[in-house]
Amino acid sequence: MTINTDSALAMARLARLDLGAEPADLTKLAEDFDRIVAYMDILAEAETAGIEPMYSPMENTAGPRPDEVLEPEGSAGKAELILEQAPERVGRFFSVPRIF
Amino acid sequence: MTQLWQLNLAQCSEGLKNKDFSVTELTEACLKRLTETEPAIKSCLAVLEDQALETARDLDRRGNDSSRLLWGLPLTVKDVFCLKGAPTTAGSRQLSDYYSVFEATVVRRLKAHGAIILAKTNCDEFAMGSSTEFSAFGPTRNPWDRQRVPGGSSGGAAASVAGFQVPGAFGTDTGGSIRQPAALCGCVGLKPTYGRVSRYGIIAYGSSFDQAGPLARTAADCGRLLQAVAGPDAYDATLADCPVPDFVNQRPLKPNELTLGLPRQFWNADLHPQVAKVLDEARNLLTKAGLNLIEVDLPNIKYAVAAYYILASAEASTNLARYDGVRYGFRQPDPGDLMELYTKTRQTGLGPEARRRILLGTFVLSSGYYEAYYRKAAQVRRLIKNDIEAALTRCHFLLAPVSAIPAWPLGSFLDDPLTVYQMDLMTLPLNLYGGPGLSVPAGLGDDNLPVGAQLWGKPMSEASLISAGRVLESLWPKLPEPQIPVI
Amino acid sequence: MSEMEPVIGLEVHAQLNTRTKLFCACPAGGSVEPNTHICEICTGQPGALPRLNGRAVELAAKATLALGGQVNGYSLFARKNYFYPDLPNGFQTSQLDPPIGTGGSLSVAAGDGGRKAIRLNRIHMEDDAGKCVHDEKRDRTLIDLNRAGVPLIEIVTEPDLSSSREAMEFLKTLHSLLVRLEVTKGRLEEGEFRCDVNISLKPKGSSVLGVRGEIKNLNSFKFVGQAIDYEIRRQSALYESGGRVEQQTLHFDHLKGETRALRSKEEAHDYRYFPQPDLPPVLVSRVKLREIVQSLPPPADTIKESYKELGLKEDTVTALLDRPGAQAYFEEAFKRFPEAKRLGTLMVELFLPALRQSGTDPQSAVMGPAKLAALARLMSDGVLTKKAAYDLFPELFETGADPRQLVEARGLSRVRDESTLQGWIMEVIAGHPEEVKKYLAGQTKILSFLVGQLMRLSRGTADPQKASASLTQALEDLRS
Known part of the structure; x- marks a missing residue:
């Protein structure tokens, strides 16, 4: 797979990144990206027919939690602490530029 | 005369128990050492002096409690651990003013065991990097040579231990981020089994790889630190539901009881002459002492770097989606609309390596490429796991170099991400597999830079892994103290 | 132009009847101030991890079994990635493959008086997003995360429905079943039971499906019917005029009674689903399944x-x-x-x-x-x-x-004390001599008037039947 500036921009858009307006920067970024992806293409050589994908090494995990309130110590006022972190608030709401 | 800050963790604990010195004296000594050396090595992002002294005095008032494993011991934690009362930044501008609303399970357990958290240490942004140069707050310096990197991403943690600021530290290892800086700085670093230590409250990079673990000056000290934090936690669903053995009081192993497998692919790799020299000597010492060294084969290891960077970046790309400037953290001022709020915030708030991995991760998961990259990499992950499992049927542990080169000059590879990724070849397969690994100093090169070697074990084998590490320590030369200009 | 017929499929979201959210211990629901039932997990704080609510799994399995589907003993959660201000993690945690439930069906009354089985494709669990409120005065969108992380099941039908009537019938039957099972509280006005409608037209008899419109987020049976009927008319008109139906997401404006395209997204969605690494596979044992089967009404x-x-x-x-x-x-x-x-x-x-x-x-x-x-x-x-x-x-x-x-x-019990009743009877007879005379002369219909008078006297406490019988007896006694 070859990566060019268009495909880099498309990925950036999906990931909500702004790659900036400088064409030189963008070209360099696409080249780096292309080199990395070209390296990843080595995987095509691996013989994986019939191999079950391994998504995680986790084993012997405990089951789900009960449907009960289980709060770590010192959680009082947590909602307030969370709201205090907001870059912009209206009352108890988080706030962003209007969507529609 | 020995200074308090020169003591290792076990010695500190013994001294406290014998009332040779108080917790406050020890804490003050470490804080003084930290303040003196910090301008040279810059290992810390936040020093929690007031809280630390307050805790120390409180512990002294109440007296020693032998049920608490880390009673009165000063430590640092990497700045990816959520801790109340100090910013938790993960080395990112995006979180430069962020205060966590809860504490990581590891931090809670450390405190419950009476540890004193002296500082939060520097790291590559969101633990993505191998040199700590991708911290938004500037690089940490190697205690052995201030013009060189400490390794990464837990570079601050390794430097704080190797620089004798604290006797122990906690870092995280996603692709080698504990073992590699430990090797480059000359301390011991333990990556526990995936599922051994709760990830709750650790800012995520690659969720199926991330694992918290200790760095210290001896393998036994790492065991003590692991003991305090390991085991089931209702807040991390991926933890193994199994009992925690005693890591502190293990039967010592005799050298001739140990068979170590040396993966051909690593030992035949292109190692830096100083690394090769130190490791050759280290190997000879083992053979002389009666250890049985055999060669083992990991045929699929050539795919490991590609598989790891695909899978870890895929996970990272969505783990970092929450940094959108809506609920917390940095937000680009006065965005025109929501799209601009997102893109400008993330472009400015996130650094170059984080953005690079987000792009890569987005690509390998995107429609049309998922099968060829993401799924294929997950299949290769199983092949590599099978290789390591097969090798471990022939020996107790695998023995491998940690890094093909010693600590490199700052700025060497900033423009060459792919080369840096490839430099993780000898650490990241263990994270693909999930087993535990221990990095131990093997000696000092002629360039006066430390070289490390690592042991890999089967899942949940930390107790015997630490015992094996103690054997290596006893046979290999003890590193001198790095000379750090103090202010 | 051949005659066209509608092909309709539904995606129903039902909020599971749990105390806490799907991945954290915050209360699910309750009318409280905005951003009150929130914690580090459901607001996507750095370092937080999800923990699955076991009750949600039981309820999803229960719904699957009751609908004749197969509960998968092994299912996975996946991350569905997209950005929206009410989505704290930047991804929704949903199930792709395999989901908790596969297949099943629900039969509804068909137009011809018979029954028609509507096949189900799948049932999966997922977490809900928060709520956006649009504040025109300030020109801001405000976000409340109380609902973020509340557990849902999504029930996806095959495109087996062919009219608004069938769709409404299906939804009512499904709603009443899930409510009866206590899988959901199903309060429509709270959005606890809502659906998306996929609708396309195809030439009658053909198996080739047309391009579909997707009407989002309907939370009333009536609106579902209205929206489907409107959309059928709209698409038919497009075909008849030689136009083209575009695949698009629609919103139903119930005040105007019409569907409207949501502002076209600037790009196609690419959700980049992949297994959620923070959650182990969901395992449902056969023992657990048997337990659930036995609990089914x-x-x-x-x-x-x-x-x-x-x-x-x-x-x-x-x-x-x-x-x-x-x-x-x-x-x-x-x-x-x-x-x-x-x-x-x-x-x-x-x-x-x-x-x-x-x-x-x-x-x-x-x-x-x-x-x-x-x-x-x-x-x-x-x-x-x-x-x-x-x-x-x-x-x-x-x-x-x-x-x-x-x-x-x-003192409201009926008076059954005979002497009190006799007292009232005497009083009625004494007070209405004319009517009594008429009765005795054979005008027996007058009896009901006299009974009425008696009831009035008793302030309703007399037993009307007994009163009637006793009064008749007393009147007949007058003859002798």
């Missing part, structure tokens, strides 16, 4: 039949089955007072309307099933007239007082 049809055999009317049965908890309440009362018809009438005419007015659940009503049974018993024993019972009900419902004690205290 009999199918609605069986219950309906048995209720009808008890003498309950169709309307009554429907009312009992549709209201969550009503059936259990009824059965509890029925154990104490085995006269179904009288109980059913009390439930439908008094108890359920009172619940609706006060906004409470049957389980939490202060007037428990034993009290309702006691009231029915007082009526059937003839202690309380219907009128007196109905007058008394609001107070019983409000206070939960024991009906027997209240009747006693108020």
Whole structure:
């Protein structure tokens, strides 16, 4: 797979990144990206027919939690602490530029 | 005369128990050492002096409690651990003013065991990097040579231990981020089994790889630190539901009881002459002492770097989606609309390596490429796991170099991400597999830079892994103290 | 142009009836201030990890079994990635492959009087997003995350529905089933049961599907019907005029009664699904499955039949089955007072309307099933007239007082004391000589007037039948 500036921009858009307006920067970024992806293409050589994908090494995990309130110590006022972190608030709401 | 800050963790604990010195004296000594050396090595992002002294005095008032494993011991934690009362930044501008609303399970357990958290240490942004140069707050310096990197991403943690600021530290290892800086700085670093230590409250990079673990000056000290934090936690669903053995009081192993497998692919790799020299000597010492060294084969290891960077970046790309400037953290001022709020915030708030991995991760998961990259990499992950499992049927542990080169000059590879990724070849397969690994100093090169070697074990084998590490320590030369200009 | 017929599929979202959210221990639901039921997990704080709610898995499995689907012993959560301000993690945690439930069907009454089985494709669990409020004055969108992380199941049908009537019928049947199983509380006005409609037209007899429109987020059966009918007309008109139906996401404006394209997204979605690494696979053991199967109530049809055999009317049965908890309440009362018809009438005419007015659940009503049974018993024993019972009900419902004690205290029991009754009879006869004369002359219809007078004298406490009989006897005695 070859990566060019268009495909880099498309990925950036999906990931909500702004790659900036400088064409030189963008070209360099696409080249780096292309080199990395070209390296990843080595995987095509691996013989994986019939191999079950391994998504995680986790084993012997405990089951789900009960449907009960289980709060770590010192959680009082947590909602307030969370709201205090907001870059912009209206009352108890988080706030962003209007969507529609 | 020995200074308090020169003591290792076990010695500190013994001294406290014998009332040779108080917790406050020890804490003050470490804080003084930290303040003196910090301008040279810059290992810390936040020093929690007031809280630390307050805790120390409180512990002294109440007296020693032998049920608490880390009673009165000063430590640092990497700045990816959520801790109340100090910013938790993960080395990112995006979180430069962020205060966590809860504490990581590891931090809670450390405190419950009476540890004193002296500082939060520097790291590559969101633990993505191998040199700590991708911290938004500037690089940490190697205690052995201030013009060189400490390794990464837990570079601050390794430097704080190797620089004798604290006797122990906690870092995280996603692709080698504990073992590699430990090797480059000359301390011991333990990556526990995936599922051994709760990830709750650790800012995520690659969720199926991330694992918290200790760095210290001896393998036994790492065991003590692991003991305090390991085991089931209702807040991390991926933890193994199994009992925690005693890591502190293990039967010592005799050298001739140990068979170590040396993966051909690593030992035949292109190692830096100083690394090769130190490791050759280290190997000879083992053979002389009666250890049985055999060669083992990991045929699929050539795919490991590609598989790891695909899978870890895929996970990272969505783990970092929450940094959108809506609920917390940095937000680009006065965005025109929501799209601009997102893109400008993330472009400015996130650094170059984080953005690079987000792009890569987005690509390998995107429609049309998922099968060829993401799924294929997950299949290769199983092949590599099978290789390591097969090798471990022939020996107790695998023995491998940690890094093909010693600590490199700052700025060497900033423009060459792919080369840096490839430099993780000898650490990241263990994270693909999930087993535990221990990095131990093997000696000092002629360039006066430390070289490390690592042991890999089967899942949940930390107790015997630490015992094996103690054997290596006893046979290999003890590193001198790095000379750090103090202010 | 050949005749076109609609092809309709539904994606139904039902909020699971749990105490806490899907991945954290915050309360799920409750009307509180914005951003009150939030924690580090459901607001996507750095370092937080999800923990699956076991009850949600049981409820999803229960729904699957009740719908005749297969519960997968092994299913996975996946991250569905997209950015939206009400989505704290930047991804929704949903299930792609395999989901908790596969297949199943639900039969609905078809237009021809028969039944039609609507096949289900899948049932999966996922977490809900928060809510956006648009503040025009400030030109901001405001975000409340109380709902973020609340557990949902999504039930996806095959495109087996062919009219708005069938779709509404399907949704009502599904709603009443899930409510009866207590899988969901199903409060439509709270958005606890809502659906997306996929709709396309194809030439009659053809198997080639047309391009579909997707109408999002409908939370009333009526709107579903209206939206489908509008969309069928819109698409038909497009085909007839030679236009092209575009694949798009639509919103139904119920005030105007029309569908409208949501502002076209600037790009196609690419959700980049992949297995959620923070959650282990969801395992449902055979033992657990058997437990759930045993806990399932009999199918609605069986219950309906048995209720009808008890003498309950169709309307009554429907009312009992549709209201969550009503059936259990009824059965509890029925154990104490085995006269179904009288109980059913009390439930439908008094108890359920009172619940609706006060906004409470049957389980939490202060007037428990034993009290309702006691009231029915007082009526059937003839202690309380219907009128007196109905007058008394609001107070019983409000206070939960024991009906027997209240009747006693108020002196409301029917007067059955013979001498008092005889006294009233004498008074009526003495007070209405003309009418008595007429009666004795053969105008027996005048009796009902005289009974009425007696009832008035007794202030309704006399038993009308008994009064009538005794009065007749007294009048006949006058002849001799």
